[in-house]
Amino acid sequence: MTAPQPETSSAVRTTCPYCGVGCGVLATPDGQGGAAIAGDPVHPANFGRLCSKGSALGETLSLENRLLHPSLDGARVSWEAALGAVAGGLRRAAETHGPDAIAFYLSGQLLTEDYYVANKLAKGFIGTPHVDTNSRLCMSSAVAAHRRAFGSDTVPGCYEDLDEADLVVLVGSNAAWCHPILFRRMVDARTRRGTKLVVIDPRRTQTAEEADLFLGLKAGSDTALFSGLLVHLAEAGALDDLFIAEHTAGFEAALDRARAIAPTPAAAAAATGLPEAEIGRFYDLFTRTRRVVTAFSQGANQSAQGTDKGNAIINCHLATGRIGEPGLGPFSLTGQPNAMGGREVGGLANMLAAHMHFAPEEVDRVRRFWGAPRIITGEGMKAVALFEAIERGRIRALWVMGTNPLVSMPRADAIRASLAKLDLYVVSEAVSDSDTARARGRRTVLLPALAWGEKDGTVTNSERRISRQKSFLKAPGEARPDWAVLSDVARRLGHAESFAYRSAAAVFREHAALSGFENNGTRDFDIGALSDIGDAAYADNPPVQWPLPRRGPSAAKGRQRLFADGRFYTFDQRARFVAVQPPALAQGTSAEYPLILNTGRVRDHWHTMTRTGKSPRLSAHRAVPFVEIHPDDAGPLGIADGAVAAVETAQGSVELEAIVTDGVRPGTLFMPMHWSDMNASKARVGAVVRGVPDPVSGQPELKATPARARALAHRSRGFLLTRGPAAAPAGWWWARATIQGGSALQFATQDGSREVALTMRGLFQGLELAEYADHARGRYRCAVYEAGRLVACLSLAPAEAKPDWEAAKALFAQDQPEGPARLALLSGRVAAEAAGPTVCACHGVGLDVIAGVIAAGAGSVEAVGAACRAGTNCGSCIPEIRKLLPGTLAKSAA
Structure with missing residues (x-):
């Protein structure tokens, strides 16, 4: 195996790790573990543009909360001990219960090379068909x-x-x-x-x-x-x-x-x-x-x-x-950066590698290519069924790689409880504190994985374009590439010859060769032209679209579009119309659960925030988990805009800040998917969604779960800013966000100002505590100093008068605020101009700034952008800017 690439000081062309657009990125390391980020102007997916998440990648590279060493049942161990435990546990599960008692749950965050080796090991050599991926929840x-x-x-x-x-x-x-x-x-x-x-x-x-x-x-x-x-x-x-x-x-x-x-x-x-x-x-x-x-x-x-x-x-x-x-x-439009790469290698339970399936001739073809006598001959269990099989005791060993199913899978609470039944629970992960990494089986192995900027391989975007994701940072701690870890386990299981890879390039060459193996044009996925690519050419390979066969009109350059000739990949080369079923609307609603819960994403966060949650910029736009509810529903339920509401389904419940809006239809709710137990008290989407699977694809329903909502009464609301993450006292509703210089909690509690004052004095005993208290009005503010350095501040008010934290966040960014700033922290009055809630995350432009330039005469989206840069990068904030403009303006597209 080649050593990890050393950190470089020059710009490295790589690919964004977020959505399926597959934008090219220029990363220039700063020599201290960080990097400057810019869009790659020559990458055909984005031509230099980056969205707010991509632009903020440099803020997500810290080693805070990284998993840096292998562990076994909570104790740090050597790689030798960890891999021995994995191989031994897999062997025992197969010998005692059969190979189909083993399951792998993979991720569209993995690189194609990691995905390929995982599928080859599981489906070809261990002999389990139960390999599925979080892409089942996304694009299946x-x-x-x-x-x-x-x-x-x-x-x-x-x-x-x-x-x-x-x-x-x-x-x-x-x-x-x-x-x-x-x-x-x-x-x-x-x-x-x-x-x-x-x-x-x-x-x-x-x-x-x-x-x-x-x-x-x-x-x-x-x-x-x-x-x-x-x-x-x-x-x-x-x-x-x-x-x-x-x-x-x-x-x-x-x-x-x-x-x-x-x-x-x-x-x-x-x-x-x-x-x-x-x-x-x-x-x-x-x-x-x-x-x-x-x-x-x-x-x-x-x-x-x-x-x-x-x-x-x-x-x-x-x-x-x-x-x-x-x-x-x-x-x-693909959701994840390598959902399509995972499909190419057979990452779904109903696929073999290279877009092949389970026709006898295809099974035989892959068996001969791999030299895999234990190759599976039929489909495995898809994600929902796979996790239900753990509950039933049918799956005894599970290896999760690069995903967080205890947040994202439907019926997530039941899944978390079922993991304790596993004889072997393996998690390959870059972070140590995800919900999934903190869960436990009877024997639990955590394996430190490389993160973006450290790992090296390829991804495929929504338009079939394969791009390189390159390393530009040193591997931290003992983190290793996933393909290398899988290969080491394979060798311990007796398959050394078939997993003798020495680099990601070697894995890619085999993947490309399989795609072209006995492929006479009857299979769509063919990158056989790259099967002989050398290490140097692989390192600098430009983005290419498949198919890319060895011979024919697509050789060497690929094809932008398919099917213009009317020839499809069916046995008679004809496309098939499908007689679809009538829609089943609002299935399962009742007097008990009269609403329909929809779920989705917000602008600046990704999946369960293990990466984007580190960025102050990305945490500023939507800082707390929320539920959107129509005014016609909110009114009778007594749910006020900005108050905390409970959303309950037959699967579980969450507690979210209400946004009352006519942007959702009456009778429906919307909540985002990003918050986990690491950054909110009770906001995991997987705890409440029903997840009835599509009968054809097995993809679970995440957009229409019968639900109800109710108002939650709290005595007080407030925020707590600290230099490091602070645990909220028991019983508080809370949500954590990263801010400049530290971490912030917004919270709601039944405690009054006297009880919160006592809590703060206990938390920061021995430090200088400056306080303002008006207990008669339920208000309390404090600032905590250590040797003159501001280490925490809190503001509390009655729930209906929730304090605004924008000015305090701006002051907290100062390590040692001077007199006026100190007074402002206690008075609650703005001592300096604050930017307000962030609207444009790309350039960090807040509401106050945009409102100011509009008041000064900027009458269009273009004029706002010229004055303060808001809306001039990815444009995802333009709809919000437009709403701030006076009158009815013609649409502009800055």
Whole structure:
């Protein structure tokens, strides 16, 4: 195995570790464990742009809370002891209960090389089919829809189609926040060529605020909307009859089903809850616009009918021949940086490597290539079933790599309890304090993994583009590459010859060779042209799109688009229309649980915040977990804007700060997925979502869980700022965020000002404590100093008068505040200008600054950007800026 790359001082071209856009990044190490970050101007995914998360990557590189050494049952051990425990535990589980008592749960955060070795070891040599990934929660319905329609998991188009489209339809995608760089390309196309933007989503998201047409349909009714569109296309004479006849099968059955679901626009309106006029406008736009890209994401996928939603969309494109050409086609927007790379190597339980499955000839092909006598011959359990099998005692050994299922999986509380039944629980992780790393089995092994900036390999983005993710920092502590750890375990299990990799490049060459092995063009995934790539060429390999076969028109340069020739990867080369099922709306709501809970992401955080939570910039925009609720629901429930509310389902409960908004439909709630037990008292999304799996893809429903909400009464609200993370007293509701110079808690409590004062005196006994108290009015503030250095400050008020923390955060950034600042901490009055809540995270521009430049005469988004830079980078804050502008302004796209 090659040694980790030493830290360099020059800029390194690498790839962002967040969403599936796959932006190129220039990282310049500072020699002290950090790095300056900029967008790569030549990377074709982003051309130098970065979103707020990517721009702040340099703030997330600290070793705070990193897992740096192996441990066994909580005690630090050597790598030799840890790997011996893993190999021994796997061997005992296989010998005692059979190899299918072993499971691996992987992640779209892994590099392709790590993913490949994990799948090869599990499916080829241990002989367990139970290998799944958190991509099951993300994109597996899109995978299933692609396979049903195309015979393969093929994304037909590329990002340039967004530049060339005349109509972009976003389905279940808050791209302005979740894929900001791609969204700016869509908005740029509107400016340049007049592209229209339609957004289909139950929530009026920030993306919807920018749309030419927003369709706020009922949750789960997407299939009705697109079934109605298919019927409309047929009746309007807009079908491509020649394409249907020569290149597809199953059209009549699909159209008959669509007519049964939504025979008229009026029927589609009734099913979706949309005005018939809006549906007619959408249908007319789609019908008369040739260049249409329909981009769908988690809002469609994370559904008990997610596969049908994808196929209903694809049906409309096949029926009009809108596929494989510039500026048109169905487009799956991938959630994670390497969700597609994981699919390439067979990371899903229903796949083998290189996009092969379980036809006997495919199993035999992989067996011969790997020399794997124990290769599996059928599908394993998908994520939901896999974790349920742990509860039943069927799975006895589990290896989790690079993901946090105790936050993200549905029924997460039951999963956490079930882990105690495991004979072996292995977690490969970069951080030591994730919910999953802190859980325990009967024997628990934690293995320190490399993080972004330290690991080296490849990732594949949403447009099939393979990019290098390079190391530019030294490996900290005893952290090692995941592929190397897996190979060491394989050697201990007796498979040394098949896992004799000495570098990530060696793994990649084998992965590429398998993709081209006996591939005569009948398999979509082929990067055989890279199977002989040398180490030096691998190190500097530019981003390339697959397929990339050894021979043929795509050799050496790849292909942007597929299916323009009407040839698909089915046995007869015809695409398949799918007769989708009618939508099941609000399934399971009742008098006890009358609301529908939707879940999703916020702009500046990623997954469970193990990385983004370190950044003060990213923690400033949405600092506490929240629930959005419509005023019509909040009023009768007594839930006030800004108060804490409980959201309860049959699975569990959470406590969140309420945002009362008409951005959600009446009868629905929305909560974000990011908060865990490490940064909030009770806000794990997995504790409350139901997760009924899609019958085709196995992807759990995360967008429509029956729920109820109620107000929670607290006596006091406040904030506590400390230099290091502080534990909240028992019984407090709290949420932790990183701030400049330390850590912050916002909290709510039944304690009054006298009790909180006593708590603070106990926490900081022996230090200088400056206090202000007005117990009659329930108010208390204090500042804590150690040798003149400010180490903590607190402000408390009655719950209805929650204190604002922006000024205190600005003062706390000063290590040793002077007299006026000291007084301001106690008086609660602003001693210096504060920026207010952050609006533009890319440039750190707060609400007060933006309001100031607008008051000074900036009357457009462009003018605001010119005055203070807000909205001039990724643009994800533009919808918020626009809302601050006076009057009705024409849309601008700075």
